[in-house]
Amino acid sequence: MIYKVYYQESKNEVPVREKTKSMYFETNNERTVRQMLKDQKINIEYIQLLEGEYLEYEKQSEHFKLQENVSL
Structure with a gap:
């Protein structure tokens, strides 16, 4: 199964839609x-x-890439 993770790069900031990133697993x-x-x-x-x-x-999508090694 393929999962899309929506995330913000910082845990300390309030989530803002324009700063949301995604990755796939x-x-x-x-x-x-x-x-x-x-x-x-x-x-x-x-x-x-x-x-x-x-x-x-x-x-x-050009952004679709399955993550193999998680290192952000």
Whole structure:
């Protein structure tokens, strides 16, 4: 399954839509994504499961790249 993580680069700032970034992970569940990111100094806003037509749409984006090594 592919998950899209919406996040802010700083845990200390109030989330602002214009500063929201995203990254993609292929894993079994949302818990695994959170575990992979637990040591990162980011503010996770939302983790979304991508499937079907929405996944195909995201794959066409120039920003779509599955994360292999988490180092922000």
